[in-house]
Amino acid sequence: MKSNNNTIFWEDERVDGAEKVNGKAKYAAEHSLPNMAYAVFVTSSIAKGSIKNIDTSKALAMPGVLDVIYYANCPSVPGYISNAAERPKNAIEWRGHKVLHDNKVRFFGQPIALVVADSFESANAAIRFVKAEYAPESFETNFDKARLDAKNLKTNSNYKRGTEKKFKEAFAFVESEFNIPIEVHNAMELFATIAHWEGEDKVTLYDKTQGPKSTQFTVSRTFGIPDKNVRVIAENVGGAFGSGLRSWANVPAACIAAKKLNRPVKLVLTRPQMFSLVGYRPQSWQKLGIGADAAGNFTGISHEAITNTSRYEDFREGIVDASKFLYACENVDTKYNLLPLDLSTPVWMRGPGEASGCFALESAIDELSYKLKMDPIELRLKNYTTINPENKLPFSDINLKDCYAYGINKIGWKNRPTVPGALKENGWLIGYGMAVGIFGAGKGSASVRIVLSNDGKLLLECGVSDMGPGTTTAMTILASEAMQMPIQKIKFKLGDSDLPPGPSQGGSGTTSTVGSAVDLACKTLQQKLKEISIKSVPVFAGMNSEALEVKNEMVISKTDANAKMAIVDLLKLANQDKIDLTITSNGKTAAQLKFTSNSFSAHFVKLGVNPKDGTIKIFQVVTTGDAGKIISPKTARSQMLGGVVGGIGMALSEKLEIDHKTGQIINASFGGYHVPLHSHIPPTDVWFVNKPDPNINDIGAKGIGEIALIGLAAAITNAVYNATGKRVRDLPITPEKLGFKSKV
Amino acid sequence: MKPCFQQDGRRSFLKKSTSLVALYLTPSVFVKAFAVDTIVPLPIPKEKLTITINGKKLNLEIDARTTLLNLLREELAFTGTKKGCEMGQCGACTIHINGKRTKSCMQLALTHQNNKITTIEGLSEGEKLHPMQVAFIKHDAFQCGYCTSGQIMSAVTCVREGNAKSRASIQAYMDTNICRCGAYQNIVDAIAEVAKTGVKI
Numbered sequence: 001m002k003s004n005n006n007t008i009f010w011e012d013e014r015v016d017g018a019e020k021v022n023g024k025a026k027y028a029a030e031h032s033l034p035n036m037a038y039a040v041f042v043t044s045s046i047a048k049g050s051i052k053n054i055d056t057s058k059a060l061a062m063p064g065v066l067d068v069i070y071y072a073n074c075p076s077v078p079g080y081i082s083n084a085a086e087r088p089k090n091a092i093e094w095r096g097h098k099v100l101h102d103n104k105v106r107f108f109g110q111p112i113a114l115v116v117a118d119s120f121e122s123a124n125a126a127i128r129f130v131k132a133e134y135a136p137e138s139f140e141t142n143f144d145k146a147r148l149d150a151k152n153l154k155t156n157s158n159y160k161r162g163t164e165k166k167f168k169e170a171f172a173f174v175e176s177e178f179n180i181p182i183e184v185h186n187a188m189e190l191f192a193t194i195a196h197w198e199g200e201d202k203v204t205l206y207d208k209t210q211g212p213k214s215t216q217f218t219v220s221r222t223f224g225i226p227d228k229n230v231r232v233i234a235e236n237v238g239g240a241f242g243s244g245l246r247s248w249a250n251v252p253a254a255c256i257a258a259k260k261l262n263r264p265v266k267l268v269l270t271r272p273q274m275f276s277l278v279g280y281r282p283q284s285w286q287k288l289g290i291g292a293d294a295a296g297n298f299t300g301i302s303h304e305a306i307t308n309t310s311r312y313e314d315f316r317e318g319i320v321d322a323s324k325f326l327y328a329c330e331n332v333d334t335k336y337n338l339l340p341l342d343l344s345t346p347v348w349m350r351g352p353g354e355a356s357g358c359f360a361l362e363s364a365i366d367e368l369s370y371k372l373k374m375d376p377i378e379l380r381l382k383n384y385t386t387i388n389p390e391n392k393l394p395f396s397d398i399n400l401k402d403c404y405a406y407g408i409n410k411i412g413w414k415n416r417p418t419v420p421g422a423l424k425e426n427g428w429l430i431g432y433g434m435a436v437g438i439f440g441a442g443k444g445s446a447s448v449r450i451v452l453s454n455d456g457k458l459l460l461e462c463g464v465s466d467m468g469p470g471t472t473t474a475m476t477i478l479a480s481e482a483m484q485m486p487i488q489k490i491k492f493k494l495g496d497s498d499l500p501p502g503p504s505q506g507g508s509g510t511t512s513t514v515g516s517a518v519d520l521a522c523k524t525l526q527q528k529l530k531e532i533s534i535k536s537v538p539v540f541a542g543m544n545s546e547a548l549e550v551k552n553e554m555v556i557s558k559t560d561a562n563a564k565m566a567i568v569d570l571l572k573l574a575n576q577d578k579i580d581l582t583i584t585s586n587g588k589t590a591a592q593l594k595f596t597s598n599s600f601s602a603h604f605v606k607l608g609v610n611p612k613d614g615t616i617k618i619f620q621v622v623t624t625g626d627a628g629k630i631i632s633p634k635t636a637r638s639q640m641l642g643g644v645v646g647g648i649g650m651a652l653s654e655k656l657e658i659d660h661k662t663g664q665i666i667n668a669s670f671g672g673y674h675v676p677l678h679s680h681i682p683p684t685d686v687w688f689v690n691k692p693d694p695n696i697n698d699i700g701a702k703g704i705g706e707i708a709l710i711g712l713a714a715a716i717t718n719a720v721y722n723a724t725g726k727r728v729r730d731l732p733i734t735p736e737k738l739g740f741k742s743k744v
Numbered sequence: 745m746k747p748c749f750q751q752d753g754r755r756s757f758l759k760k761s762t763s764l765v766a767l768y769l770t771p772s773v774f775v776k777a778f779a780v781d782t783i784v785p786l787p788i789p790k791e792k793l794t795i796t797i798n799g800k801k802l803n804l805e806i807d808a809r810t811t812l813l814n815l816l817r818e819e820l821a822f823t824g825t826k827k828g829c830e831m832g833q834c835g836a837c838t839i840h841i842n843g844k845r846t847k848s849c850m851q852l853a854l855t856h857q858n859n860k861i862t863t864i865e866g867l868s869e870g871e872k873l874h875p876m877q878v879a880f881i882k883h884d885a886f887q888c889g890y891c892t893s894g895q896i897m898s899a900v901t902c903v904r905e906g907n908a909k910s911r912a913s914i915q916a917y918m919d920t921n922i923c924r925c926g927a928y929q930n931i932v933d934a935i936a937e938v939a940k941t942g943v944k945i
Contacts, residue, residue: 017881020889021896022873023824023864030823063788120818121809122788188828188836188890188924238826238890239924271829468888468925638884638927645926670833670922679915681928 010480010487012634015473025236028208029192033264037066039257040123041111042130047663048139048342051103051132054113058129064122066261070113074100075260079222091224096313096345099249106312107344108663109276111249116257139342142660143283146339147306153337156316162331166300170291172371178360179730182656183281185349189238191278193254196264201225205232210244211504213463216497218247235495237467242348243278245506275668279347282307286360296374296382300331309338310345317353323361326438328385350646351709354439362435362714377404388596396595396695403602403624406687410622411604420725428608431723437601437710441702442509447500449582450521454571461493464502464514469705470635471510475518477632482522484551500582508703516697517585524583526550536574539563595695599627601707603715609723614735618682628693629700640686643708649676651716652732791854798866812848813837824864824893835921838894839863845901864893875943876900879934887925895921899935900945908939
């Protein structure tokens with residue numbers, strides 16, 4: 001890639017590409033420590049109740065088995081103590097299910113014991129010899145049934161501006177209900193923790209986490225030990241999509257076992273356990289009403305939602321948020337309740353609540369457009385706003401109109417039939433659909449260490465993680481641009497809690513937050529280099545640092561091109577083997593806080609519905625992103641492609657199935673839970689506005705992880721309606737929901 | 745073969761039905777039709793295995809219950825081969841056995857006496873990457889990198905076996921390999937490019 005002076009500074013490829021294609025990149029479970037033991041969870045076979053007894057004798061008698069840890073023999077964990085007065089001062093109570101702690105069963109598949117053996121085979125062979133006797137209790141896992149009784153609901157938050165339910169007085173309105181089932185992240189890498197106590201109060205963990213620093217904090221507070229005595233290493237994370245934003249049972253269980261046995265312990269979840277132990281997108285019910293006047297101006301939006309949580313923890317997300325500010329509308333009211341069920345706790349899953357919320361909002365707008373006999377894009381343009389109507393602050397930047405223009409042209413929107421079911425091609429009923437996504441664009445604080453060595457190499461470090469989007473690459477590119485030096489000489493290190501504090505990778509905030517810190521670190525280093533130049537180099541003596549610039553690995557005078565010095569020579573002259581700085585970049589400035597910042601997307605879909613059996617084939621997707629400057633074009637494009645794949649799964653196949661008689665998840669495998677495969681994916685075009693947002697941060701970049709997916713499911717159901725006249729409001733879309741009999 | 749299971753004397757005809765479960769759950773070579781909770785393996789069944797991995801012949805003594813995947817990852821430190829499901833459903837553990845792509849999680853190591861195994865580590869020659877690995881980087885055919893080894897091992901046989909004639913045929917052949925980050929389009933681009941160059945892989 002060329003910069004404006006035609007010097008090649010960086011290549012458009014992942015900097016960690018080689019080690020990921022040759023198998024050398026190591027993920028959590030792939031580390032090996034001397035004398036390491038293997039642990040496997042035994043899980044409950046009831047949904048709720050208590051355990052009367054666990055017979056571990058047979059398992060313990062098996063060769064290679066070292067221990068079976070359960071509530072009766074689990075060592076005391078400071079963070080498991082509920083009573084704050086009894087808890088050591090530096091401990092914080094563990095949030096969520098305290099694994100191996102008591103004899104209560106809170107959900108089907110809950111870990112009730114941990115078999116530890118000297119090999120994986122021995123541990124795995126022993127788990128089915130651990131026999132638990134239960135006293136079962138009645139339970140509820142049926143969301144659809146339980147939500148109907150208001151007594152089961154926990155009020156969460158309500159919002160109102162203008163008049164409630166105003167949409168009902170409109171010239172045209174729709175009011176519809178939407179259902180989205182539980183979806184599971186199912187990253188390819190299984191959750192795994194290797195715990196190694198190096199001393200009584202000092203532990204090192206190899207862990208699958210989106211936040212090495214947050215896991216460090218969780219572990220130190222759970223075990224009541226100093227932060228600095230906990231090291232969490234996560235150099236490579238094999239996908240997580242939100243599931244790695246908190247620590248789950250595997251973390252304390254591995255720590256407990258390693259401490260009890262006084263040897264390192266590796267604990268890897270199984271794929272079925274990935275369905276119940278590491279979070280999921282909660283099931284949701286939504287009711288959305290929206291009305292417009294004859295010209296198409298929205299007069300009222302009412303958005304009500306219920307999402308499930310567990311009995312032992314509240315999990316809430318931004319499911320009704322986009323309805324408050326994506327479009328201009330004076331009368332908006334939202335209601336959001338939680339429904340506790342006897343399931344494990346949900347967690348953010350890519351796009352989180354906004355993906356569920358925008359499915360309802362963007363479907364309803366499409367539905368309204370047919371009532372108004374208006375093009376759905378025209379209807380959205382009619383209610384376009386550059387000011388956030390909820391907090392009345394201007395968007396830091398919004399270019400959705402450009403996204404619409406690109407998508408209209410690229411997908412061939414002019415071919416879209418205005419009457420549903422009117423277009424046939426090669427035997428397929430053809431439909432076009434589009435929808436919008438929106439997500440908050442934050443900027444938090446992060447610290448970066450920057451080290452310039454006298455061999456000319458630049459090292460940057462931050463305790464963030466890279467679960468796949470290409471943070472390592474984007475940060476290296478940013479440093480390359482800021483320093484105007486070749487990318488090959490730069491290394492960005494992450495994935496270790498010993499590095500300067502960085503955020504967890506999530507909420508589409510990493511590029512903005514860590515990128516700002518990298519940018520600031522480079523600028524600080526450049527200033528330092530200028531100061532050294534003025535002090536140590538005769539030709540620069542007496543000059544002002546503003547008169548100098550750092551580029552091409554040199555310090556150069558802006559006024560006299562001959563006055564220059566190579567950085568390596570400068571360090572030698574100044575007798576410094578390196579410059580080593582750690583800087584902290586803070587959250588938004590007062591000026592930046594005068595704006596509300598979001599990333600936006602618009603997705604366009606052309607698909608066919610087979611009129612004989614209701615099967616759906618997506619022919620083309622055009623996905624557009626408005627997220628400021630795109631730092632790393634190649635990896636950003638890949639992230640958008642991934643969002644489309646995730647959105648196709650959400651729309652067409654993903655659904656967790658629970659047997660409500662037993663509370664058991666019955667499709668806890670890739671055989672039963674269908675994620676998109678190669679042949680489900682249509683040709684997809686990715687386009688970015690790629691214009692720096694002047695009001696978010698110094699680098700002008702916003703996140704894209706969430707907007708890549710948010711809205712996509714609605715674009716698909718809208719296209720299905722356009723093709724067939726059948727409006728599907730319950731995901732996933734199946735032939736039965738289009739009026740076709742199941743083939744099974 | 746040494747006896748490795750010992751009955752505890754509670755075997756009952758009434759429990760016969762569960763023996764099917766035992767057959768399913770336990771390496772079939774060692775299971776007589778015993779009920780699942782009446783058998784205790786004693787001692788750890790060790791067996792000799794001669795196997796060639798990435799061109800190197802190894803003489804091993806292994807726990808007979810070990811899958812090829814766990815042998816590679818836990819015993820021999822070939823962690824490039826990934827564990828994604830242990831049910832043969834995701835393809836992350838795909839390797840080549842005597843040149844044919846195989847899901848190593850579904851293979852007992854002992855059943856591969858004298859076989860030749862190629863893992864992702866054996867694809868490149870030292871630092872020199874295999875053309876498919878180069879194409880994967882060029883087309884950014886991965887994000888997190890966890891399914892990548894399996895995708896590449898399948899991609900190589902896809903081209904070798906003549907299944908890369910069209911995008912649709914590549915997709916059909918590659919449906920065995922799940923990528924949750926959603927790099928599918930770029931993976932197909934990479935395979936199509938390697939197939940087009942006609943380079944012998």
